[in-house]
Amino acid sequence: MSARGASNAPRGSQLPAQEKVSNELFTLTYGAMVRQLLHDFETVEEVNAELDAMGARIGSRLVDDFLANAQGVRCADFKSAADSVARVGFRSLLGVTARVGAWSETSDAGSGPSACSIYFEENPITDFVELPRGLEELSYCNVLCGVIRGALEQIGMHVTVVVVKDMLKGADGNELRLTLKEHAAETYPFKDDD
Amino acid sequence: MSASLVSVLSLYVINKSGGLIYNRDFVQRAAGRIDVSDAMRLGSIWFSLHAIAAQLSPTPNAKTLKSLHADTFHLHCLHVPSGTTFFIITNVPAPNQAQQHAQRAADVLQAVYAAYAKYVLRNPFYETEMPIRCELFDAALSALLSR
Numbered sequence: 001m002s003a004r005g006a007s008n009a010p011r012g013s014q015l016p017a018q019e020k021v022s023n024e025l026f027t028l029t030y031g032a033m034v035r036q037l038l039h040d041f042e043t044v045e046e047v048n049a050e051l052d053a054m055g056a057r058i059g060s061r062l063v064d065d066f067l068a069n070a071q072g073v074r075c076a077d078f079k080s081a082a083d084s085v086a087r088v089g090f091r092s093l094l095g096v097t098a099r100v101g102a103w104s105e106t107s108d109a110g111s112g113p114s115a116c117s118i119y120f121e122e123n124p125i126t127d128f129v130e131l132p133r134g135l136e137e138l139s140y141c142n143v144l145c146g147v148i149r150g151a152l153e154q155i156g157m158h159v160t161v162v163v164v165k166d167m168l169k170g171a172d173g174n175e176l177r178l179t180l181k182e183h184a185a186e187t188y189p190f191k192d193d194d
Numbered sequence: 195m196s197a198s199l200v201s202v203l204s205l206y207v208i209n210k211s212g213g214l215i216y217n218r219d220f221v222q223r224a225a226g227r228i229d230v231s232d233a234m235r236l237g238s239i240w241f242s243l244h245a246i247a248a249q250l251s252p253t254p255n256a257k258t259l260k261s262l263h264a265d266t267f268h269l270h271c272l273h274v275p276s277g278t279t280f281f282i283i284t285n286v287p288a289p290n291q292a293q294q295h296a297q298r299a300a301d302v303l304q305a306v307y308a309a310y311a312k313y314v315l316r317n318p319f320y321e322t323e324m325p326i327r328c329e330l331f332d333a334a335l336s337a338l339l340s341r
Contacts, residue, residue, distance in 0.1 A: 061315040068308040
């Protein structure tokens with residue numbers, strides 16, 4: 001199915017050739033951007049918030065890219081969506097292998113778990129990064145949290161994503177914690193309409 | 195796989211609040227050309243019909259309208275989880291090809307969705323939910339749908 005989708009890819013003369021850039025360019029660009037944010041904002045908390053907001057804007061666009069190309073991905077409920085993010089999203093968009101675990105207990109019958117963790121060890125955006133003293137509060141990869149939050153928001157799931165473990169701070173792996181706040185599937189037709 | 199099985203006459207894209215953000219005809223229409231306001235009306239009516247039809251289903255979370263068949267054209271629709279709706283107007287297949295036609299139309303819609311994700315959403319100056327004016331998207335659709 002996806003192979004056929006690829007063969008449908010347009011090859012008009014005006015369309016840009018699909019070239020991959022080196023991931024070092026991406027890593028260094030991201031580093032420069034974080035550095036600039038640290039320069040522009042007063043506090044590290046503001047930088048963390050800005051990285052999260054940037055990520056959310058990326059995620060809200062990226063979700064369609066992901067859904068259009070990864071066919072057969074299920075995202076009807078929080079469990080399958082989180083699973084897709086970790087297994088397919090991290091692999092196809094970041095090139096790393098991630099696992100999901102630490103599902104919360106199902107709160108009430110049928111609604112499924114409402115929190116889980118995504119674990120991964122490799123992280124290309126931190127390849128050359130050593131956090132200096134004084135920036136212990138910086139959540140360097142907060143953009144990933146934002147991307148996940150923004151992407152899931154587009155499909156009606158409002159989640160909070162926080163970095164629980166960060167290898168830049170000496171942890172043995174990275175862990176992002178996802179918590180589902182609200183799942184409102186379709187918005188239209190609005191029930192409170194007159 | 196026969197490429198001529200589905201001939202796409204028009205494409206419409208509707209945003210998640212029912213506004214028409216893109217429409218384009220791929221063949222010259224013999225009669226009854228649809229003007230801009232007709233196209234917007236068609237987009238919002240299909241969007242509403244599509245949303246309300248889901249409530250006709252006796253089971254919750256049902257998929258809703260996928261196609262509409264008329265004597266002289268078929269309408270095929272793809273509603274993606276992020277809320278955008280794509281629909282195409284196609285030719286009517288020969289009776290023995292109805293199933294391949296529907297499958298092929300679904301593939302075409304999926305390819306249109308991929309082009310939208312690639313050439314519209316990746317454009318940093320495209321404002322989401324606003325009318326699509328992206329030359330690359332136009333070119334991609336021409337390569338995909340015109341013959």
